[in-house]
Amino acid sequence: MKTCGATPGGPSLDGIDLTKQSVIQGVILRDGDADGVPNGAPVANAHIRLLDSQGEFTAEVPTNSDGQFRFFAAPGAWTLVVLAPGVRKELSVIAATGVPADLLIQI
């Protein structure tokens, strides 16, 4: 898969104590070849919103220069909203302690 140098998924988990954290992370990529596959350029400065199971806003982060983001959530069901110029995308994700939810998201 072409990813323009970005590692698929979120930032490195080195130094993060996964026995205590419920990580939701990922990378936002463009659909490079217009084929429905997220193999295009990483999207820096997209804004990712984390909503709880009631749809209540919990946190928001911008993506880094590699299009990556990370949340430290609590175990359970969450919704991510991806905002970028002209783009709004929602997706569901489950967080669990010990196993990071690592996402590859195409916009």
Add this chain to the structure above:
Amino acid sequence: MSRESALVTTDWVTENLKNPKVVFVEVDEDTTLYEQGHIEGAITFHWRDDLQDGLVRDLVSKEKFEALLSKNGIANDTTVVLYGGNNNWFATYAYWYFKIYGHQDVRLIDGGRKLWELKALPLVKEVPARAATRYVAKERDNTIRAFRDEVIAAIGTLNIVDVRSPAEFSGELAAPAHLPQEGGQIKGHIPTAKNIPWSKAANEDGTFKDEAELKSIYEGAGVDLAKDTIAYCRIGERSAFSWFVLHELLGVNNVKNYDGSWTEYGSLVGVPVAVGA
């Protein structure tokens, strides 16, 4: 105060980029954002290095604040326009800070850096050189700042508004979910506090909701705005956002930001704590 005097739009910013009376100041939680690109002509303040005492947990002294503004070419009659990432959290904190030291004309870009980016408006890397001034600050206005003893005294008496996320309020999380869940302090909230997350006041693009909606958010949650109100969060930035909504947009004068917030309260020995929704 009102929306007209406290907020500017991105269009206003575009029209005033060369206005010599205006200084744009970016204040971010992620302090690397400014270097990656900022609004043309904007300077930046570092929320910790420039705005925290560093030795004592407190705002910088009046003299240090004067030196910071003088060095950055801000005069007493400058229109200071603040903006930042993360829905203007740290920019509204800086706004509150400028009001503490009595700056006359300070405003916030509605939507902050996020809206600017979502509109794909230009960001530059050039750092402006500004001629120094001799800024004179006023004595601190503590009518907009709450301290721990008055917070304890307010339990069951005044409005206490916890503006953190529901998960932090209930004690499920110790910090906002974009930060590692650490901290020596216990989890929970100040008894009798109403949980009205700061985010209720913001649209998805970071702009503020209109005044009627804002009023109904607080009144709908059972806050009697005729009574004194203290807002808090974890370290005082998000509650500065809610203070801005109440004090500056809705014109409610008897509102204070408790910048000690949960990191102070949740570490106090023997004070009452509540958990759960």
